[in-house]
Amino acid sequence: MRKLIFLLVVVLLFLAAQTIFFYQGRYQAPPTAPPRLDDIYVTPPPSGEYSERYRRETGTVVIDRSHSNSFSIEELNVPLMRIMSRGFAVEYLGGNEEAAGNPEEPPRFVGPEEKAPGLEDRLRYADTLVIILPQWAFTEEEVETVKEFVGKGGKLLLVADPTRHHHINSIAAEFGLIFEDDYLYNLKENDGNFRNIYVNQFREGGIAQNLTRIALYSAGSISSPGGGIAFTDTNTLSSRITARGGLSPLALSEDGRVLAIFDLTFMAEPYNNVLDNNQLISNLADWLTESQRSFTLPDFPYFLKERPRIAYADAQMLDSGLRLKNSLLEQGKSPELEEHEETPADGTEDLIFIGLFKDAEKVAEVLERGGISITVTEEEEEKEAKEEETGEEIEKPEAAAPNGEEEAMAEDGEETPPEAIAEDEEEEKEPPVSIKIEGLGEVFQEEGTSILYLSRGKDAYTLLILADSEKTMETTLKQLESGAFRSWLVNQELAIYHAPKSKEPVRPVRRPAAR
Amino acid sequence: MKRIYSVRQWRIWRGLKQWGVWGGLGYAVLALVALAIGYVIFDTAIARTKIGSSISDRFIARPTIGIIKLDTSIFSFTRDMMVEMLRYARDSDSIKAVVLEVESPGGGVTSTEEIYLDIMRLREEKPVVASIGMGALSGAYYVAVASNYIYAKPTSFIGNVGVWITLPPEREELSEDIIPTGPFKSSGSSRRRTIAWQEMVKQGFIRTVVSGRGDKLRMSQEELSKAEIYIGMEALRYGLIDELGSTSDAIERAAAMAGITNYRVLDIEEELDLQTPFFLLSSGENPQDQGALSSFKDIVPLYYFMYRAPEVTR
Numbered sequence: 001m002r003k004l005i006f007l008l009v010v011v012l013l014f015l016a017a018q019t020i021f022f023y024q025g026r027y028q029a030p031p032t033a034p035p036r037l038d039d040i041y042v043t044p045p046p047s048g049e050y051s052e053r054y055r056r057e058t059g060t061v062v063i064d065r066s067h068s069n070s071f072s073i074e075e076l077n078v079p080l081m082r083i084m085s086r087g088f089a090v091e092y093l094g095g096n097e098e099a100a101g102n103p104e105e106p107p108r109f110v111g112p113e114e115k116a117p118g119l120e121d122r123l124r125y126a127d128t129l130v131i132i133l134p135q136w137a138f139t140e141e142e143v144e145t146v147k148e149f150v151g152k153g154g155k156l157l158l159v160a161d162p163t164r165h166h167h168i169n170s171i172a173a174e175f176g177l178i179f180e181d182d183y184l185y186n187l188k189e190n191d192g193n194f195r196n197i198y199v200n201q202f203r204e205g206g207i208a209q210n211l212t213r214i215a216l217y218s219a220g221s222i223s224s225p226g227g228g229i230a231f232t233d234t235n236t237l238s239s240r241i242t243a244r245g246g247l248s249p250l251a252l253s254e255d256g257r258v259l260a261i262f263d264l265t266f267m268a269e270p271y272n273n274v275l276d277n278n279q280l281i282s283n284l285a286d287w288l289t290e291s292q293r294s295f296t297l298p299d300f301p302y303f304l305k306e307r308p309r310i311a312y313a314d315a316q317m318l319d320s321g322l323r324l325k326n327s328l329l330e331q332g333k334s335p336e337l338e339e340h341e342e343t344p345a346d347g348t349e350d351l352i353f354i355g356l357f358k359d360a361e362k363v364a365e366v367l368e369r370g371g372i373s374i375t376v377t378e379e380e381e382e383k384e385a386k387e388e389e390t391g392e393e394i395e396k397p398e399a400a401a402p403n404g405e406e407e408a409m410a411e412d413g414e415e416t417p418p419e420a421i422a423e424d425e426e427e428e429k430e431p432p433v434s435i436k437i438e439g440l441g442e443v444f445q446e447e448g449t450s451i452l453y454l455s456r457g458k459d460a461y462t463l464l465i466l467a468d469s470e471k472t473m474e475t476t477l478k479q480l481e482s483g484a485f486r487s488w489l490v491n492q493e494l495a496i497y498h499a500p501k502s503k504e505p506v507r508p509v510r511r512p513a514a515r
Numbered sequence: 516m517k518r519i520y521s522v523r524q525w526r527i528w529r530g531l532k533q534w535g536v537w538g539g540l541g542y543a544v545l546a547l548v549a550l551a552i553g554y555v556i557f558d559t560a561i562a563r564t565k566i567g568s569s570i571s572d573r574f575i576a577r578p579t580i581g582i583i584k585l586d587t588s589i590f591s592f593t594r595d596m597m598v599e600m601l602r603y604a605r606d607s608d609s610i611k612a613v614v615l616e617v618e619s620p621g622g623g624v625t626s627t628e629e630i631y632l633d634i635m636r637l638r639e640e641k642p643v644v645a646s647i648g649m650g651a652l653s654g655a656y657y658v659a660v661a662s663n664y665i666y667a668k669p670t671s672f673i674g675n676v677g678v679w680i681t682l683p684p685e686r687e688e689l690s691e692d693i694i695p696t697g698p699f700k701s702s703g704s705s706r707r708r709t710i711a712w713q714e715m716v717k718q719g720f721i722r723t724v725v726s727g728r729g730d731k732l733r734m735s736q737e738e739l740s741k742a743e744i745y746i747g748m749e750a751l752r753y754g755l756i757d758e759l760g761s762t763s764d765a766i767e768r769a770a771a772m773a774g775i776t777n778y779r780v781l782d783i784e785e786e787l788d789l790q791t792p793f794f795l796l797s798s799g800e801n802p803q804d805q806g807a808l809s810s811f812k813d814i815v816p817l818y819y820f821m822y823r824a825p826e827v828t829r
Contacts, residue, residue: 013549018575020550025774027611029639030663034632035726037719042711187737192711194740270707 042192045215050279056087059127059291066094066119067134070164075268076132078278082285093122123149125302127291132159132264137170147174150257153292157284161264162220175258177251178223182240184216184232184247191215191274198275199249201231207250207259207283215274219263221247227254259287295461296492297454300480301331303461304350308333311340313355313362320354320473324465327481348458354465354473357433366455366462370493371438374451374466433468440490448499450476452485455493475499578611578775580766581783585615585630588821589622589654594629600783601633605640610781612769613637615645615662616762621654621821624678624716631723634661642772646765647671647756652744654820656755657720660727663772665756666765667747673755676720677742679819680713682706716818728754744822 061083063076073080073092080090119142123129129149138146150156156175160168162183169179185194195218202208208229221238222228228248238247249262261284266277295303308328312321321337328335340353340362353363360367360374367374435443435451443449450467465480467473476497479485488495581604587593604610615634621627634643638661645651645662650672657676659665667673683702695701704712721736733754750756758764770778784790 009546010549013546015575017550021777022575022578022775024776025771027640027642027773029642032635032638033726034635035719035722037722040715040718040722042714044707044711187740192707192714196710270705 045191045198045275047273048212048276048279050276050282051210052082052085052282054086054282054286054289057289057291059088059289059293060091060125061088061128061130061288062091062093062122062126063130063132064093064119064134067131067136067138067167069131070133070135070166071264075264078269078272079267079281079285082282083288086285086289088127088289091122091126093118120145123154124295124299126154127293128155128157128288130157130159130288131168131171133161133164133166134168134171135165137167143171143174146171150175150255152296153257153294155288155292156258157288158258158260159264160220160262161218162262163218164264172258172260175253176225177227177253177258177260179260179262180221180223180238180241182220182238184219184221184236184238184249186232186236188235191217197232197236199230199232199236201233203229207252207280207287209283210279211276211283213275214277214280215266215271216249216263217265217271219249219266221249222251222260222262224248224251224260225254227251257292259284294456297452297463297495298486298489298492300454300463300485301328301333303454304328304333304335304352305460306334308335308350308352310335310337310352310354312337313340313353313359315339316356316470317354317359317473320470320477323474323477324352324354324480327477348460350460350462352463352465354477356470356473357435357466357468360466363462363464366464367453369455370453372451372453372494373434373436375434375436377433435496437490437494443496446498448472448475450497450499452476452480452488452495452497453493472497472499576609578770578773578778579607579609579781580769580773580775580778581607581610581613581781582762582766583613583615583783584618585655585658586618586648588620589626589630589658591623591626593622594626596784596789597630598633599787599789601630601637603783603787605637610641610783611775611778612641612773613643614762614765614769615643615659616648616765617645617651617655617659618648619655619658620650620652621657621675622819624654624818624820627654627657627820630658631661634658638663642769644765644769644772646760646762647673647747650744650822652822653677657723657820660724664758664765664768666758666760666762666768667750667756668761669747669759671747671750672744673747673750674745675742675822676724676739677820678713678717678720679821679823680709682709713818720820724755731757 083090123145126149129146146156158168158172158177158179160166160179166179172179183195184197186197187194189198190196191198197216197219198213199216200213202211206229211230214230221232221241228246229250229252230248232245232247232249234245236247237244241247251260252258253260265271266274267281272278272281310321310325310328312318318339325335325337335352340355340359353366355362357374358376360376433449435449437443447468448471450465450472453464453466455462455464465473465476467476476485479488479497485495485497488497490496581600583597583600583604585593585597601613604613637643642664643662645659645665647659647665647667648671651659651667652672652675656673683704683706685706687701699705703709717740721739724739725732725736731754733752745753745755747756747759751759758768760768766780770776
C-alpha cells in the first residue's frame, strides 16, 4: 500500500514538474468582434431640376473628328439633342466614322502631319467649332485657320478627359488655356469614388448661371489667366498640383470665345442627371448656339442669309445675274433677282450688286465706305453709251499694222485680230477706268479687271461685283463660284481680279489672306 | 470509552509526533527536490528525445507554436490552404499559439475576408501574432490586422488599403438566341452601382483596420483611404504595426501571450504536407483562378484587395 502511494506521488510530482515546465500562465483572449459593416451605404446624389428655355436660332456647329478623336457620338447624345432643339445644325468634320472612339483604328483620310480636309471650308460658315480629345496635334496651318475663325467671332469648345490620351493643348495653348496633366480627387466628399468630385463654386452668370453644385467624373484642372468658371474647394486635390482649392475644371479664354472643359463623362447618361449637370449642359448648348460670328469676303456665300437680293445694273448684266442666281440656288439659298433701283441705305437686307465699272456711281455710297473710288474716262463713257443705244459693239479704230501679216489681213478686208488691236491701243491710250483705293493708291487697271467688295451693314451684307466688261464679269463669277477668287484678296473685304492674257487656264496663286 | 492502540501504533504515533514539524518540512523539501530532479531529468533527457517527448505527450503535451505562412497572392487556392491550416491550429490541443508569417501583395476580396474571419475565430482561443516579411499589402494587411500583435521589419512594405474593381461592360451585346429575364442578369448591376459597391468595400476595409488596431492607430480614415504604402518604421509611427522585430520575436511574443515556455515550433504547412503549387510561387496567381476570373469577370464585377504596380506610359 505504501509503495502504491509512493508511486502515485512520484507520478503526480512528475506531472506537476511537466506543467510548471511548460505552462506559466494562461491566454486571456481579448474581446474580439469583427467590425460592423451592415450600416455602410453609399447614397447617390440627387438630380437637380434644370431650365430648358431657349430661343431658336439657325446656325451650324461643326464637331472635329479628323484628329483621331477618342470619343463616340453616343457620348454626346445629351448635348447634341439640346443643340439641335435650339435650331442649330450639327456637322462632323472628317475622320473615319467607324474609328471614332477607337484610337487604334487608323483613319482613312488624314495622317497626323496633314491638314484636315475641309477645315477651312467648314469654318467659313460654322458658328461654333467643337474639338474633343484629339489624339493628333493640330498643325500650324490648322491652328492659324482656327485662330482666324475665332477672331471673326466664331466660338470654340475644347473638351478633354484625363482618362484618355489627347493632344488638345496643341490648340488650347494658342488661346491661353492649358489642360494640366493631372486629375482632381476628393477623399472626404465624392460621388462614390475619390475621382468623382463635386464642384460648388462658380463665377457668376454666363455658362455657370443657375448652377449650385455639379459632379464631374475623373476631371482635370485647366490653367488660364483668370479664366476659371468653376472652382474646387480646399478638400479637392490635384494629382500633380500642390495647390489646395481654386482649381478649375472649366475655363474661358480672355475674349470669352473659347470654352475649355476637362471632363467628358458628365455630359453622358446617367451622369448628366446628377445634381446640376443637366443645367450646365443646357447652359453649354445656349453658349454654343448664341452666334457672334461675323463674315468676310472669303466666306462667300455663307455670309448671305437665306433670301439675298441680286441687283443687276442694267439689262446687259441680266445673264450674269441669272448665272449668279442659279449658283446660289445650288448652294441652298433662295435669291431674288431684279434690276437695281436703289441701294438700301442702312443695309438691312443682304444685297449683291453686279455691274460694270460705269455703273459704279449707282453704288457710290457703298464704295465710299470702303474708300474705293472708280472713275470712268469720257471716251469710254461715250463708247459705252453708244453701245447701249445702238445695241451694237462699236468697232475700234484700226491700228497701224505691226507686221506684214496683219497688213495683209487688213488689205483683204478681213477683221483685224482683236489681240493686235488691243495691244496697240494699250500702247497709245490711257486706262479707261481709274480705280483708287484708300490706303493702296491707284490700282493698275488693265483689260479684264474686276473688283469684289464686301460691306458690312447692321444686320446684312452688301457685295459689289464690278467688272470692265461682260466677258470679265463672266470670268469673275466663275472665280467666285469656285472659290478661286480667294487668291485675289487684297484684304478681308476686297478682291481685285485681273484676267490673264494668255489662253492658258488660270492657276490662282495662293497668297496669305490679308488681316 | 477510551480507544486502545497497539504498542506498535503508539510508537509510530510517538515518532511522528516527535518529528512533528520537522517531519512535515522534511517531506515538503523531499517533494521539491523530487520536483526539481524531475524537471531536470525531463528537460535534459526525456523531452528532447522523440521517444521521450512522445511518452511525455501522453501525459501533458508539450506546447507548440504553430507557424502559418501567407507568402503568395490570396486567391482560392491560397484561401483553402490557409483555412485548413487555421482549422488545424484551432483543433490541435498542443498548439497553444500561432505566428502568422505574412509576405503577400493581397488578392481577391472574398478570399481575404474568409481568412480574416477564421483568424478572428482562432484568436478567441489562442493568440495570433503576425510577422510581416518583405511586405503585407492590401489584403495581406487586412489579414494581419486580425492578429493580436503585429511585427514588421524596419523596411517592410505595409498598407495600400484600398480596392480594385473590374466594372461590367458599358454595353451589353444582345442576342436573339440567349435571352435573360432582367436587364442586369448578365452584368449583375449598373456600372454606377458597382462603383458604389466598391466604395462600400473600401469603407469596410478601413473600418476593419480601425477596429483591428483600435486606439493604437494614429492615422485618420481619410489618410488611410489614400491607399499609400508605408515602410515598417513609418507604419510603427502611425500605429499600423506594434513593433519592429523578427519572426523569432513574434514567436516569443506568442509564447508569452499564451503563457507557455519550453515550447516547440511547428511549421503547420509541412506538418499537413501542403505544398504551394509552383505556379503560385512564380506568378502569385492561380491559373485556375485566372481562367475563372477571365470568364467570370467578363460578366460580373470583381473586387481585389491587391497591390498593383502602376503601368508606365512614358
